[in-house]
Amino acid sequence: MLVSKTITEFNAIIKNTSQVDVLFGYCYPSTYRAGMTGLALHILYSALNARNDTSCERYFRYQTQSPVLSIETGRPLRNNHIIGFTLTYEEDILNLVQMIEMGGIPVLSIDRTAEDPVVIVGGPVVSANPEPYTDFIDAFVIGEGDVVIHNIIESVKDAESRDDVIAAMAEIEGVYVPRITQSSVSRNIIIDLDSLVYPTRQIIPDVEDGSAFEPVFGKSFLLEVTRGCGHSCRFCLVGHICQPRRTRSLDCLKKLVETGMQHTPAKKVSLIGSSLGDLDSLEDLVCWIVNKGLEVSVPSLRADSVSENLLDCLVKGGQRTLTIAPETGSEVLRKNMGKGLSDSDIYEAVGYAERVGYNSVKLYFIIGLPEETPSDIASTIHMVREIANKTSMKVTVSVNPFVPKAQTRWQLEPQPEIMVLRKKIKEIEEGLRNTPRVTVETLDLRSARIQAALSIGDRSLGKVIKAAARYGGFGGWRRAEKETGVPFFSLANNTERRKENLPWSFLQ
Ligand code: SF4
DSSP: OEEOSSOEEESOOOOOGGGOSEEEEEEEEEEHHHHHHOHHHHHHHHHHHTSTTEEEEEEEEESSSOTTBOTTTOOBGGGSSEEEEEOOSGGGHHHHHHHHHHTTOOSSGGGOOTTSOEEEEESHHHHHOOGGGTTTOSEEEOBOOTTHHHHHHHHHHHOSSHHHHHHHHHTSTTEEOTTSOOSOBOOBOOSOGGGSOOOOSOOEEOOOTTOTTSOTTOSOEEEEOEESOSOOOTTOSHHHHTOSOEEOOHHHHHHHHHHHHHHSOOSEEEEEOSSGGGOTTHHHHHHHHHHTTOEEEOOOOOGGGOOHHHHHHHHHTTOOEEEEEEEOSOHHHHHHTTOOOOHHHHHHHHHHHHHHTOOEEEEEEEESOTTOOHHHHHHHHHHHHHHHHHOOSEEEEEEEEOOOOTTSTTTTSOOOOHHHHHHHHHHHHHHTTTSTTEEEEEOOHHHHHHHHHHHHOOGGGHHHHHHHHHHOHHHHHHHHHHHHOOOOTTGGGOGGGGGSOOTTTTBO
16 A cells, blocks of 8 residues: 555555666656546556566646655655656547646657656557647657567667667567658567556555546456457447447456456446457346356447347446437438447336436437538437436436547548537537436537547647647637647648548658
8 A cells, every 4th residue: 555645545556776777757747536437558668567676656737846856655756767648538648748747748759868767658649649749758659568568668778878779679560760761660469469568456546435636447457358449330430430349358357357346446347448348248237246256347338239138237337328329410410420329229228227327327429420401410319308308317428529530531521610510519509408317518619629629730839739738628729729820720620631641641
């Protein structure tokens, strides 16, 4: 158990740094809660500390005593040989740049000297398009980092200088070093998940249930079941950059749960993966976990892959909200986006949930999709009303604007203007105003605009990011756009970009 000024944790690791060769700072550029929810932190922390030659300690932008002093021992960020960030959300780039600066490390990669740590980044955002961030980052991990992280540590150990480390990294498959010309970079994919070492001794904060420090899934053992997805919806990053879909065997998953529950002080197992319902053995796995007296949770499920028995086991395992993503109330538009769910799949899944005792359903919709018509918005309103009227469950409707993402089949589609999106949201809110038990949640439209620009942008965004990090917040992005003259906020609906070379075309 580790005690820091703000957080007490189980399973954190403190090493005698005089007995290791490499000091690694794992950084999450947002809250402690968000970082501790992500599987990447647990995988990398465990893999790095399993090495006798490496000490890995963690840093978070918010909720800790300092973003640049480690949770474990207060090690200053710049004392590490290498600092590695996971960038899960585009906008967190501002937090990342701020952490580097607060740590006394030059913000621009080009200004760093032999005394400064090497700054690397991985995660879905940079695996799709690293170009907007190249000014700040020495090396990017493209794709899955489980194996490559060991090659990176070896390059740090073997090198005589910081420049040598960076040059050696450019030789590693799946690592992109912007300052060294690489004609193409391939994406790391691990085919056999059973063969990977998995973290069974996961860090759990010792906090009250519902505490602001508690990970989003609660105090639970994270069990990664699959990577990638067997579908390829046109808008979805996971459906494009994490292919092919891979899964652990049922035997392997059961062994991981058994070992994990011996070493991780939790009574709940949170299954991690996309489109888990497609897995033949999901029902067996969930019911087996519940029969062991544990709680269980699964993320969003595809409506066409749930059975009444599966939902019954999930209710027994403590899950009370069914989360599904119809994306739109229109079956035609849904098919057009490659989602392949029928209306009856959705109504049937909701009906099962009501029968087995769920008390709420969460529905995700996207607005501003290519080829969307006013009648598609009307269909969405109709679908939510039908669900609310035919069940007694609470219905939470999450409405999110379409964000074109690099490397998806809709990467060149424009995001509609904010005014257009606002009108659609208003229509949905008004259409559902008098429907009982329905709550509508929406993403801030400015945030969607920023995400879109960063998703599809190029290196010219570096100066916008640098200025915005100085000012902070939404207003900071506006000021940065004005100051730099880079048309940041209009990037996502600029159809002219279709004629240009894609900034990420060198990624295989
Ligand atoms: S089913 Fe879900 S995870 Fe899979 S591609 Fe479609 S939206 Fe993405």
